Amino acid sequence: MAPDAPTHLSEEEIISLVASLAGGAGGDLTVGIGDDCAVLGGAQAGLVVTTDLLVQGVHFDLGLMSPSDVGHRSMAANLSDLAAMGANPAYGFLSLGLPARPQASFVSELVGSMVSQGRAYGLKLAGGDTVKSPQVLINLCLLGAMGALAPVLRSGGRLGDAVCVTGRLGGSGAGLAWLQAGRDPDDPAAAPAVAAHCRPVPRVEAGRALAESGVVHAMMDLSDGMASDLPRLARASGLGAAVEAERVPVDPSATAVAEALGGDALGWALGGGEDFELMFTCDPGSVELLADLVAEAAGGLAVTQVGRLTPGPGVSLIRRGKEEPITYTGYDHFREPTP
């Protein structure tokens, strides 16, 4: 430890530090730390890899979600990272931390749900580790196969590109707020938001269709919310972005939850995170074609243009005709909670 004035790091600073220690891409590594997945090269070309660690009490609350929901959600979040490259899910590796003397039913529900969610997208759970831990820990490491396709990176955005998203946003944040408020999860108005939080659908088919189109310039999944994730995509592309608030496809169930709880549906849509929809950029003239491809590949899933890539710097929100910075900052794991 440094004897004085220790530097405390934010999540982005930790990622930067780890990336600088690891060294960048090159050699047999096409894309290293900083995209949704690493892209391997050389003899392993065509493989992409993602990993996520989920900690009970930080990322999920077993008082609010069933073990089956937690398993589903963990797998879906990782599949979403593969989807964001346009990859086909292939293999999964699960590290599981469990309190002493775990119950068979708990492990069955948690892992069974993970396995079946993975299998629905062609993924095979192929290995793992189990250890004792004070709280439940779930680390998934997933390998995806690109086949002959090139992975779609965050860095390919071009000036003037349309910024598009799949599906509806804000459901997950609204569903979590609903559960945290202790409201009935089966309430018909809120149930879609609760489902968006507990059983999110990874956009694997849509991601594959978008990559296959050959006209998507940049793509990532919305895991932390557009207010955090769009600045990442824009920065990786050396650009800025502008989002029109009125075009953001807010989940109707999030609006219903916002009305019932007095929350902010647009806030959840931009900053709530964990919707696991895809965000991508393309020539404005390609939006219609891509909307058709996604609808066909993914059972009518919507595509909505929400903004444009700009010279930047920074990402702004255009709201009632006025431009303001996107102030919904999403979720930084290491930020102090605001009082």
Place this chain on the structure above:
Amino acid sequence: MAPDAPTHLSEEEIISLVASLAGGAGGDLTVGIGDDCAVLGGAQAGLVVTTDLLVQGVHFDLGLMSPSDVGHRSMAANLSDLAAMGANPAYGFLSLGLPARPQASFVSELVGSMVSQGRAYGLKLAGGDTVKSPQVLINLCLLGAMGALAPVLRSGGRLGDAVCVTGRLGGSGAGLAWLQAGRDPDDPAAAPAVAAHCRPVPRVEAGRALAESGVVHAMMDLSDGMASDLPRLARASGLGAAVEAERVPVDPSATAVAEALGGDALGWALGGGEDFELMFTCDPGSVELLADLVAEAAGGLAVTQVGRLTPGPGVSLIRRGKEEPITYTGYDHFREPTP
């Protein structure tokens, strides 16, 4: 949760349950849950994958080890799993859980040590995740490349095979006991044991040479101790085993620590675990050749025959001419501590 009489699981039972939920090998998976690494097939043939989760307070104590030691040891433990297949380390993926506001120096030392230990064996840290956690969490997922070689599995042992180990055993357990006793880590008699615990050397070159020889029937690394790991290898091979206590290559430093603390050096050698030496089986006539190959590949590293594969069932220890069950049971993460 089951409403009554919940079944509480041991580590082996959890692994069996997860393996049964995941389904076995087949299709594009050559070896699934249960060996040191998963062995991929199909388009990913030649890749092996291992993952390990380490939890502060369960697997390491930052009061006893520096962040640099913890990083080194985490990477070495995973490299050892690749070595046990005969693979060349290729890519690593790190998930890191850190308490709020981690210090830059801590992250630098921990991850820097991991990266340099990996790099020494050709491994590139290619991706990861960082999250907030109440304690330090380290999950590494490593990919190894077999090239043209077939991976050496636990299941290939044959009746009458010699059971051999590389190096000396018991150093890590003795080193940990020394540190836990609050003794001087720089004491010359104990320092090699402390180093064995804090900076273990993964036997990557030896594993590769053993796989290349083509005459090794079964192999695994000694992560939990021979008393736990040999029954696993024997069971996977459908056999039993007998170990001669007098032939176990006990680390001289473990003997010195045992004398100073009143411990049991053979106990550490058989049950202490975390020596990360390789254990393999071969025709008795091949031992000398393999000892030469390992010595040449790995700077004079010793190979010692400690026993034989028997019809079984079970693994016995032959001590002062008498056969007894191997009662050193190694480390089960979910076993209740003995009072």
